[in-house]
Amino acid sequence: MNFPLDSVSDLPDDAKMALGAALEQMQVRDSLKMYNSLVERCFKECVEDMRSKALTGKEEQCVAKCCEKFMHVTARVGMRFQEFFTQMEQQAAQQAAAAQGGK
Amino acid sequence: MPGEQPSEAEQNAVAAAALTMATTELEYRVSLLNSMVATCHDRCAARPYKEGALSVGENSCIDRCAAKYWQVVAIVGQLLGAQNK
Numbered sequence: 001m002n003f004p005l006d007s008v009s010d011l012p013d014d015a016k017m018a019l020g021a022a023l024e025q026m027q028v029r030d031s032l033k034m035y036n037s038l039v040e041r042c043f044k045e046c047v048e049d050m051r052s053k054a055l056t057g058k059e060e061q062c063v064a065k066c067c068e069k070f071m072h073v074t075a076r077v078g079m080r081f082q083e084f085f086t087q088m089e090q091q092a093a094q095q096a097a098a099a100q101g102g103k
Numbered sequence: 104m105p106g107e108q109p110s111e112a113e114q115n116a117v118a119a120a121a122l123t124m125a126t127t128e129l130e131y132r133v134s135l136l137n138s139m140v141a142t143c144h145d146r147c148a149a150r151p152y153k154e155g156a157l158s159v160g161e162n163s164c165i166d167r168c169a170a171k172y173w174q175v176v177a178i179v180g181q182l183l184g185a186q187n188k
Contacts, residue, residue, distance in 0.1 A: 012114075015122045022126050030133055037141075045150070068155025073144045073165060076157065080169040081136050 042066035135176065143168035 046062035047055065055063070109117075147164035157165070 012118050015118045019122055019125055023129060026129065026133065030137075034137075045152075062152055065152035065155045069148050069152055069157070070140075070144055072155065072157045073148060073161075074140050076162065076165050077140045077143055077169050078136065080166060080173075081139060084169075084173045085132075 038067060038070055041070065139169060139172050142172065 042063045045066055047059050049056055049059065143165050146168055147161050149158065149161060
């Protein structure tokens with residue numbers, strides 16, 4: 001089920017541009033989705049008190065920490081994620097080279 | 104007939120299919136990343152939130168969580184792939 005994206009470099013230029021535009025759109029859509037999900041997450045985790053309209057100081061601080069924490073987790077996981085994929089693609093390239101050499 | 108170049112229409116069709124495939128794979132990767140982040144955050148971020156920065160313990164937990172998640176991706180991929188044959 002793991003299909004490496006080595007075919008991207010083989011795409012003709014207009015397809016590459018189309019892919020670039022699609023990627024940009026995906027990024028915009030993704031950051032909006034992330035915004036929404038982060039709001040929902042931090043609300044659910046931090047806001048309990050429905051006795052007033054305004055957030056309490058404690059709730060505000062909690063939301064701030066919640067966001068910051070999630071951002072840090074995202075960054076770290078993203079870093080490892082990149083590493084895993086790079087490793088996988090290197091292994092695939094090595095296997096392909098070995099298969100070629102064996103002929 | 105062997106030796107003939109594929110027609111422009113055929114080339115376009117192949118390029119379009121490759122583009123769709125590349126887009127689909129990108130979407131899959133993004134979705135995978137988001138799942139990994141959400142899952143490891145739920146497992147590893149200490150509640151109640153003391154601060155915004157990650158502690159050493161949380162960092163280690165995240166590294167291990169991500170590594171294990173990746174292994175699960177590989178196993179499930181293999182099993183599904185074998186099933187499809």
